[in-house]
Amino acid sequence: GQQVMQIPQYQHVQEGEDFTTYCNSSTTLSNIQWYKQRPGGHPVFLIQLVKSGEVKKQKRLTFQFGEAKKNSSLHITATQTTDVGTYFCAGMKVIQGAQKLVFGQGTRLTINP
């Protein structure tokens, strides 16, 4: 189908713990983007992954794109209260002959200080 599945829907951690969100598609993705949305805010672009098996890091954030280009993950090491928000993946898929960006449902991260 058109969906890009993202799990978990919610995650609550203690400050300092790690956090991971996963994105899965039944069909191959041309690329995948990750966005962060702070509470009450708008989605803000974090990164784009294009190559099979690609791994990119931004400070405590590690992004991976699966070998088959059907899944991706975002891992945050040692969470801080500034990491609070909802993380969305968005995968580019061919739908009805056209390339379209499909967003996952998002993972809402809350942190206990």
Added chain:
Amino acid sequence: NAGVTQTPKFQVLKTGQSMTLQCAQDMNHEYMSWYRQDPGMGLRLIHYSVGAGITDQGEVPNGYNVSRSTTEDFPLRLLSAAPSQTSVYFCASSSHGGGRNTIYFGEGSWLTVV
């Protein structure tokens, strides 16, 4: 640059009323789109435009109209508001469509239909 500007930020409508959500971008982006965000549903594409004079339907277009008379502006019209259209609406733009480039989102418009 202001980026992507949406108005209004908050709106309450009565069922059956019509209204227009305004969106403007000053980045000379060809691709503009409207999303709605509902709890547990993520972002769903309503309509999009790949350039002035060209619009197309997204995943959830029913009840909404769009037009793109200029590169800068992409208004979203609710023809006859229904409670199911209570949502947060985001306008977005990028230099190319289909996810090849970063999408820039407006700050959102919170719409309640009573």
